[in-house]
Amino acid sequence: MPYTGRFWRAVVAAAVAAAALALAGPSPSAQSIDNRVNTIFAAWNRKDTPGCALGVAQTGEPVLLRSFGMADLEDDRPIAPETIFEAGSVSKQFTAAAINLLALDGKLSLDDPARKYLPELPAIASGIRLRHLLTHTSGLRSQWPLLTLAGRPPGEAVHSIPEILDLVSRQQRLNFEPGDDFLYNNTAFTLLSVVVARVSGQSFQQFCDARLFKPIGMNSTRWREDHTAIVRNRATAYTRGSDAQFHSDMSFTDVVGNGGLLTTVKDLLAWNENLDTARVGGRTFVESLHTRGRLNDGFVNEYAQGLYVRTFQGVKEVSHGGSTAGYRSFLARYPDQRLSVAVLCNVASANPERLGHEVAQLYLRDALKAPGPLPAATVAAEVLRARTGLYRDPTTDAVLKVTVDQGKVRIGSTEVVPLSEQRFRSAGTITYEFVMENGAVKRLSELADGTRPREYLPVPVATPSASDLAGYAGRYFSAELEVFYTVTVEKDALVVKRQWERWNLQPAFADAFEMGGGRVLRFTRRADGAVDGFEIFAGRVRHVRFEKQV
Numbered sequence: 001m002p003y004t005g006r007f008w009r010a011v012v013a014a015a016v017a018a019a020a021l022a023l024a025g026p027s028p029s030a031q032s033i034d035n036r037v038n039t040i041f042a043a044w045n046r047k048d049t050p051g052c053a054l055g056v057a058q059t060g061e062p063v064l065l066r067s068f069g070m071a072d073l074e075d076d077r078p079i080a081p082e083t084i085f086e087a088g089s090v091s092k093q094f095t096a097a098a099i100n101l102l103a104l105d106g107k108l109s110l111d112d113p114a115r116k117y118l119p120e121l122p123a124i125a126s127g128i129r130l131r132h133l134l135t136h137t138s139g140l141r142s143q144w145p146l147l148t149l150a151g152r153p154p155g156e157a158v159h160s161i162p163e164i165l166d167l168v169s170r171q172q173r174l175n176f177e178p179g180d181d182f183l184y185n186n187t188a189f190t191l192l193s194v195v196v197a198r199v200s201g202q203s204f205q206q207f208c209d210a211r212l213f214k215p216i217g218m219n220s221t222r223w224r225e226d227h228t229a230i231v232r233n234r235a236t237a238y239t240r241g242s243d244a245q246f247h248s249d250m251s252f253t254d255v256v257g258n259g260g261l262l263t264t265v266k267d268l269l270a271w272n273e274n275l276d277t278a279r280v281g282g283r284t285f286v287e288s289l290h291t292r293g294r295l296n297d298g299f300v301n302e303y304a305q306g307l308y309v310r311t312f313q314g315v316k317e318v319s320h321g322g323s324t325a326g327y328r329s330f331l332a333r334y335p336d337q338r339l340s341v342a343v344l345c346n347v348a349s350a351n352p353e354r355l356g357h358e359v360a361q362l363y364l365r366d367a368l369k370a371p372g373p374l375p376a377a378t379v380a381a382e383v384l385r386a387r388t389g390l391y392r393d394p395t396t397d398a399v400l401k402v403t404v405d406q407g408k409v410r411i412g413s414t415e416v417v418p419l420s421e422q423r424f425r426s427a428g429t430i431t432y433e434f435v436m437e438n439g440a441v442k443r444l445s446e447l448a449d450g451t452r453p454r455e456y457l458p459v460p461v462a463t464p465s466a467s468d469l470a471g472y473a474g475r476y477f478s479a480e481l482e483v484f485y486t487v488t489v490e491k492d493a494l495v496v497k498r499q500w501e502r503w504n505l506q507p508a509f510a511d512a513f514e515m516g517g518g519r520v521l522r523f524t525r526r527a528d529g530a531v532d533g534f535e536i537f538a539g540r541v542r543h544v545r546f547e548k549q550v
Contacts, residue, residue, distance in 0.1 A: 088322020
């Protein structure tokens with residue numbers, strides 16, 4: 001799973017900006033850097049908490065290897081630079097690398113149809129190329145939200161590659177036509193690991209060992225293909241529970257390619273050095289990995305192949321974060337300065353992207369352009385109130401709520417600063433623009449750096465009557481997920497049940513309800529007005545169909 005979405009990127013950027021101001025001054029000495037690193041990781045530099053490992057390299061040589069906190073709280077084993085963590089979505093760049101090596105071998109082309117190697121894909125996927133899978137532009141639905149809707153969410157069920165292939169084979173609709181949009185997709189990289197095995201004639205592990213890990217010197221790195229296997233020197237992952245205590249939170253899935261890389265900060269630094277030198281793979285290989293995805297309309301995303309290619313305070317950054325179970329990770333490379341930073345943590349509440357950026361600032365301070373304060377504008381209270389309300393993305397059914405509380409404006413869960421009466425900006429990289437027509441809001445545009453704008457239209461909040469709610473009640477079935485949902489009315493509210501689980505629905509726009517967690521359930525009707533089913537939006541999954549049963 002990816003580590004950060006737009007909201008978390010905003011939080012990270014705000015913290016980084018504050019740190020930049022705090023670190024202003026003369027270039028620090030090695031001892032000063034060490035002291036400041038201690039301060040950055042102070043929350044995890046304890047003997048009663050999990051923690052993190054940190055690696056920094058300059059011109060290919062490790063210059064800082066530090067560890068903080070405990071690898072195992074049960075036997076008081078501390079984290080060391082050699083401790084093995086699971087890297088989450090940092091793993092994706094290695095899957096992309098394996099595919100590119102096969103392309104250089106002439107065994108496949110990135111523009112080959114994916115169904116050439118994955119006949120399990122349904123006919124609706126006939127337009128998907130391997131390149132679409134590499135750049136998150138395939139339109140396939142993402143596996144984890146699908147499995148969650150089906151009652152087999154990560155953390156509660158053991159998944160396998162055959163299960164993902166079966167899940168993919170039943171997809172009845174794409175999120176969008178291949179190449180039309182960018183939407184982060186774990187399914188794509190799981191499928192790419194299958195392509196590697198089928199084309200090479202080796203297991204995914206065997207191929208990566210022979211062509212990547214061993215030649216680069218990543219001697220502690222492997223894929224978690226069997227979650228029951230013993231891995232010496234591995235850190236246990238933890239999540240802090242509602243009781244304020246740490247609880248183990250390990251990955252128990254056998255799905256890899258999208259994640260599942262077991263590695264160390266030392267090995268990740270060695271990989272980044274190879275991206276600088278191209279010793280393994282060659283320059284064409286490295287350039288391909290860094291080639292950003294291009295949409296059908298010509299828009300170029302900031303996502304390349306398993307790597308984000310963006311800027312950090314004016315400096316080019318090639319990076320990726322990761323999150324799986326209680327593990328968190330961040331790997332960044334600043335090619336113009338030959339600097340690499342790797343952070344691996346074994347606790348879900350850690351923020352390695354923020355930690356890694358604060359460390360990078362210590363070495364990049366002469367090259368960085370610290371962001372200045374946002375030029376906040378004073379906007380009249382009545383103007384702010386006119387912007388409040390519910391907004392819907394007509395393409396996906398996603399909703400945004402704009403609220404004002406004591407003069408503070410929030411769009412969704414993010415507080416924003418007014419730059420003018422029409423433009424508002426988060427502390428990070430997202431700008432929101434209210435487009436006006438005849439004094440009223442015509443649409444709300446979400447403008448995030450490096451991604452195509454999203455458009456939301458104002459919609460009235462629905463107030464369904466008791467008879468309206470009764471019309472929604474019934475039993476519904478998804479052939480794609482092979483699961484039944486039951487909709488009932490309880491205490492004048494709509495409830496959705498699946499076995500022992502239930503969701504209390506909150507009215508959104510007409511015929512649509514919020515399920516929680518950003519999900520939206522929208523009922524559909526026949527020509528005569530009778531409810532015939534519903535569709536669910538769940539972030540990386542759009543328009544999952546359920547038919548009403550007679």
